[in-house]
Amino acid sequence: MKDQGIDDYDPEGDAPPSNLVGILRRAEHDIRDNSAVSGVSQDINSAYLQRFAIGDDVLRAKISVATDATLARALERLELNLFAESDDWTRRGLGYNNALFMAAELLLLGKSELAPLLLVEEPEAHLHPQLQTRIMDLLRDKAQGPQEGGRAPVQVILTTHAPTLPRLRPSSA
Template structure:
């Protein structure tokens, strides 16, 4: 039998109490999740009293628990699985909250009936990667552990826009079980190495790292180029070397899809006049949004003006590269936010059917890799 003091300690770790609040009975305060937490705490205490090496198996401890209590349960399980009288605990979960609370090296992926340990001897992750992931792999990114396929992107703009863009091409990221993970421009390949095995086993989980080429086009002036490589100063071999460097981490199920020219927004505008029109409307709306969120009437006026400007550029003989530079300039130099432009672009594209030739080839290839053939 567990002592009162040990039971009290376990309850304190979970921040639970039996004391009724004024005017409310204990029975009305305790739900299924609360009872599950109490049961796990009791089992841990009882197992700790056994003379043999105890083992506790828990299926989905997150059931009926709000996220904060899930973290408390993980803390308790971690505490009781170390030190004297330790209990070996094996947990299965579908909770990103729990997955993000446990060190990556203590996790195992389960996919198509196979188990893949993420311990150091089994992955391409090194000590710096594990330390990095312990800092940055939060609950919003931990959904990658439960995905059928993973798109790792560099920013919020990609995370906002790519699902809608894929849908316009006949793909459904949600139906295909694709998690889009925004890593915020850093550590793209630290996350992808989670899925690369030391023995070169190929996980049945396609992982697409979607990244910018970051080579300024020939017509970009010095202000637009900033410190980026300039296509006018590179030959084909140098460009190929630049792209190959971005793909050097590819291995197993991990593939890197590099933009065809510069960056997501520029490449979309340069892909076709259809996308140039969408992006010009979106960037114009984002520029307006710096001071106030546009009303439907505002948007109608903004979009009409943007459409007329596109038509004028075409009549003047502008090529797509020139138009794309004009469209991208407010994002590059004018302080217009890319995520807001992506939000407007997603709104404009919703329900639209696009042809593959309307969209940058690297995105078409990435969507096909993640989802298979498009469905119409």
């Protein structure tokens, strides 16, 4: 991701940016140049903010996505959403959102150079019983085997009130 912080947007060129910061700067440029957005900005400035001026201190507003196009700002703007097989956006319950969050954390931990540790409080919360089992299977797999690049397995510590969840410890049989 470090390379994504390079600003490769050239407002004079035709080549589209390929890095996140460049893409964000390009989006910022295109949004500001949009006639509806620039019209609203002009209306706010002329009809309202101009009246607040004291002497030479004139207030001006800009509508923007991220005026400071940095990698941190680009990453703050990204969202991770669930979609159906058909690629249509779908509303899912809190349990699916919890599963999505755990998947994102496991991805991050699986690439960690440090000893990865996942603390989960009630991973079964708001999940259908079949999905509870699948979540526990995934946590077991990540805790037992080496991760990508031979990194250490993720140490999983969880608390639960569910008596029916399979145990994370490998069976001795």
